[in-house]
Amino acid sequence: VADQAEPARLTIRDVARAAGVSYQTVSRALNDAPGIDAATRRRVLAVADGLGYRPSRLARSLVTRRTETIGLAVTAITNPFYAHVTQAVLEAAETAGLRVMVAPTRWSEADEETALETLVDHGVDGIVGFLDHVAEERLEQVARRLPLVLVNRWTPPPAIPTLNVDLAGGARQALEHLLGLGHERIGMLDGTPAWNDGDRRHTTYLALARERGLPVDAGWIEREPDSAAGGRRATEALLARQPTLTALFAFNDLMAAGALDALRRAGRRVPDDCAVVGFDGTPLAELTSPPLSTVAIRYEELGQRALDLIGRWQAGGRGAAAGPDGLVATWLVPRESTVGAASLRS
Amino acid sequence: VADQAEPARLTIRDVARAAGVSYQTVSRALNDAPGIDAATRRRVLAVADGLGYRPSRLARSLVTRRTETIGLAVTAITNPFYAHVTQAVLEAAETAGLRVMVAPTRWSEADEETALETLVDHGVDGIVGFLDHVAEERLEQVARRLPLVLVNRWTPPPAIPTLNVDLAGGARQALEHLLGLGHERIGMLDGTPAWNDGDRRHTTYLALARERGLPVDAGWIEREPDSAAGGRRATEALLARQPTLTALFAFNDLMAAGALDALRRAGRRVPDDCAVVGFDGTPLAELTSPPLSTVAIRYEELGQRALDLIGRWQAGGRGAAAGPDGLVATWLVPRESTVGAASLRS
DNA sequence: TTGAAAGCGCTAACAC
DNA sequence: GTGTTAGCGCTTTCAA
Numbered sequence: 020v021a022d023q024a025e026p027a028r029l030t031i032r033d034v035a036r037a038a039g040v041s042y043q044t045v046s047r048a049l050n051d052a053p054g055i056d057a058a059t060r061r062r063v064l065a066v067a068d069g070l071g072y073r074p075s076r077l078a079r080s081l082v083t084r085r086t087e088t089i090g091l092a093v094t095a096i097t098n099p100f101y102a103h104v105t106q107a108v109l110e111a112a113e114t115a116g117l118r119v120m121v122a123p124t125r126w127s128e129a130d131e132e133t134a135l136e137t138l139v140d141h142g143v144d145g146i147v148g149f150l151d152h153v154a155e156e157r158l159e160q161v162a163r164r165l166p167l168v169l170v171n172r173w174t175p176p177p178a179i180p181t182l183n184v185d186l187a188g189g190a191r192q193a194l195e196h197l198l199g200l201g202h203e204r205i206g207m208l209d210g211t212p213a214w215n216d217g218d219r220r221h222t223t224y225l226a227l228a229r230e231r232g233l234p235v236d237a238g239w240i241e242r243e244p245d246s247a248a249g250g251r252r253a254t255e256a257l258l259a260r261q262p263t264l265t266a267l268f269a270f271n272d273l274m275a276a277g278a279l280d281a282l283r284r285a286g287r288r289v290p291d292d293c294a295v296v297g298f299d300g301t302p303l304a305e306l307t308s309p310p311l312s313t314v315a316i317r318y319e320e321l322g323q324r325a326l327d328l329i330g331r332w333q334a335g336g337r338g339a340a341a342g343p344d345g346l347v348a349t350w351l352v353p354r355e356s357t358v359g360a361a362s363l364r365s
Numbered sequence: 366v367a368d369q370a371e372p373a374r375l376t377i378r379d380v381a382r383a384a385g386v387s388y389q390t391v392s393r394a395l396n397d398a399p400g401i402d403a404a405t406r407r408r409v410l411a412v413a414d415g416l417g418y419r420p421s422r423l424a425r426s427l428v429t430r431r432t433e434t435i436g437l438a439v440t441a442i443t444n445p446f447y448a449h450v451t452q453a454v455l456e457a458a459e460t461a462g463l464r465v466m467v468a469p470t471r472w473s474e475a476d477e478e479t480a481l482e483t484l485v486d487h488g489v490d491g492i493v494g495f496l497d498h499v500a501e502e503r504l505e506q507v508a509r510r511l512p513l514v515l516v517n518r519w520t521p522p523p524a525i526p527t528l529n530v531d532l533a534g535g536a537r538q539a540l541e542h543l544l545g546l547g548h549e550r551i552g553m554l555d556g557t558p559a560w561n562d563g564d565r566r567h568t569t570y571l572a573l574a575r576e577r578g579l580p581v582d583a584g585w586i587e588r589e590p591d592s593a594a595g596g597r598r599a600t601e602a603l604l605a606r607q608p609t610l611t612a613l614f615a616f617n618d619l620m621a622a623g624a625l626d627a628l629r630r631a632g633r634r635v636p637d638d639c640a641v642v643g644f645d646g647t648p649l650a651e652l653t654s655p656p657l658s659t660v661a662i663r664y665e666e667l668g669q670r671a672l673d674l675i676g677r678w679q680a681g682g683r684g685a686a687a688g689p690d691g692l693v694a695t696w697l698v699p700r701e702s703t704v705g706a707a708s709l710r711s
Numbered sequence: 712t713t714g715a716a717a718g719c720g721c722t723a724a725c726a727c
Numbered sequence: 728g729t730g731t732t733a734g735c736g737c738t739t740t741c742a743a
Contacts, residue, residue, distance in 0.1 A: 387715080389713075390712090405713085428718080428719045430719080
């Protein structure tokens with residue numbers, strides 16, 4: 020089966036010919052450039068429109084060195100946390116009139132390196148990325164060429180603008196919430212993607228425990244992959260080791276959901292026998308039974324600030340985007356996994 | 366704060382100079398083109414590598430008219446169904462060595478049109494899209510220029526390759542499952558994004574009910590937005606109207622999760638008083654209580670076939686991608702929301 | 712096998 | 728105000 024002849028691409032010269040002007044005049048009209056008669060511009064634009072002309076962004080980008088595209092390096096968006104961040108970046112970019120190229124990584128250095136290379140090669144105007152495994156020097160190398168904003172970088176942050184979900188603040192909100200309800204024997208379900216023990220949820224848990232003299236320590240932390248299955252296993256292990264615990268603080272909503280399941284199987288009622296708090300504020304937390312109290316995140320703010328930083332960097336140079344790491348605010352959403360149906364309604 | 370001087374971009378000419386050949390020879394080496402001495406190629410490549418040269422994809426695309434990029438037009442990936450499809454497309458594209466530009470739509474004609482235009486203007490080599498609101502003629506217009514694959518197009522399918530999740534087959538699997546368990550009074554929770562009553566879950570439900578002489582009809586269907594809240598409301602309404610129902614077939618997992626919640630509030634035990642089946646096979650279905658039986662979808666297959674179609678179209682012309690709509694297989698995952706814990710274990 | 716010339720479609724300096 | 732002349736960095740004829 021033969022292909023239909025592709026219609027020859029309409030170029031700026033075709034428009035020029037049809038409008039009876041030189042093709043640079045068309046360029047001026049299209050770009051709203053100065054030094055062109057208003058009437059001429061209108062006429063040219065009308066002709067272009069009538070012809071159905073669309074400028075080639077490729078050719079334009081080649082000369083302007085701007086693609087009006089940003090890159091996003093991100094891991095499995097089947098994880099609701101990443102899905103929300105991605106959605107936020109997509110929306111912020113659209114508002115800013117930018118396209119988004121998404122490069123998938125799988126939480127490995129090789130993947131992150133490939134993603135970075137792909138995006139740079141494509142000529143994106145800036146990159147937003149979860150790039151935890153790429154060496155600092157490599158990031159620096161990229162940042163010398165184009166705006167680069169890191170998100171939730173766990174390893175020691177390089178001199179590159181970074182946006183972090185306020186994990187410490189969020190952890191504090193979650194734990195204060197539990198403390199306020201009278202809990203003291205609080206276990207923690209930690210997740211493995213965290214950078215060993217450097218994760219701020221982890222350190223905040225320990226710090227707050229010391230600070231308040233809680234009868235818990237590192238032995239009350241159980242680490243598993245940050246999935247529902249991981250949460251289930253971690254809960255089982257913790258229940259075996261610390262049978263007197265009355266509350267659980269989870270790395271994320273997925274693990275918290277797994278915890279609910281494990282508690283149910285163990286015959287413990289939630290929240291009466293054991294309260295549970297998740298992290299991420301994903302919709303999933305509303306769907307568990309009981310619904311999960313969780314630390315919610317301002318995803319839209321994250322997306323917007325990432326694009327802001329890139330914009331400032333483009334406009335004012337790298338210095339304009341410098342500064343201390345940005346913290347993205349969190350807030351606690353109380354639900355029945357901690358406070359019970361009755362108190363929520365009151 | 367001043368910007369560091371950006372290092373001048375390395376071009377093919379720099380490599381040529383360093384290697385002592387003309388720059389076309391470099392091009393040949395880079396593109397593995399014929400008519401070049403093997404030794405020369407090796408030497409040129411070594412020099413390019415040593416210099417850290419990276420070809421400009423932009424310049425290359427301008428002349429080859431291929432960007433090695435595909436476009437994906439998709440709605441809110443915070444919805445797990447779309448997240449899975451997106452992930453599948455990203456992975457299939459990466460395997461094929463293609464980049465992906467994601468254009469967000471919000472289930473409106475204006476958004477879908479914008480997304481389509483954006484992607485076409487960018488010069489993507491092909492488009493995969495959820496484009497339900499764009500007129501058939503417009504799609505045809507795009508398809509004359511580049512490969513276009515639709516996904517789950519509900520409106521009468523135009524002469525453009527379309528991949529559909531096998532909603533009819535999936536619905537049948539879900540309903541047969543319930544029938545096999547002895548259910549007859551089966552209600553349906555329909556979702557609004559469906560194209561009125563044309564959705565195959567809906568029509569299959571009615572067809573099967575007639576076929577098997579079930580004591581149910583259109584009055585046993587309740588339609589709400591396809592969210593957990595929608596599922597909750599639809600369930601409440603249905604329980605009020607058909608208090609004798611013993612099972613619910615939901616539009617998707619989100620609505621099914623809402624149904625579980627509504628049933629619990631109404632004091633009905635699941636599955637003993639009322640069984641529930643969801644659709645989409647999202648991880649969320651494992652996290653509800655009880656875990657949801659659901660119709661799972663071969664997302665990876667969907668992504669791969671979409672890229673296959675684009676590849677064939679590119680290679681062999683539009684005809685090579687023509688054919689009847691592709692159906693993406695589904696299978697039923699039985700869980701405790703229908704069969705109870707005991708039978709599952711046996 | 713290699714090099715020279717042309718041009719992809721556009722913007723950005725200059726002239727007029 | 729408008730047209731002319733150069734490129735952006737590459738691939739692709741065409742000669743040598």
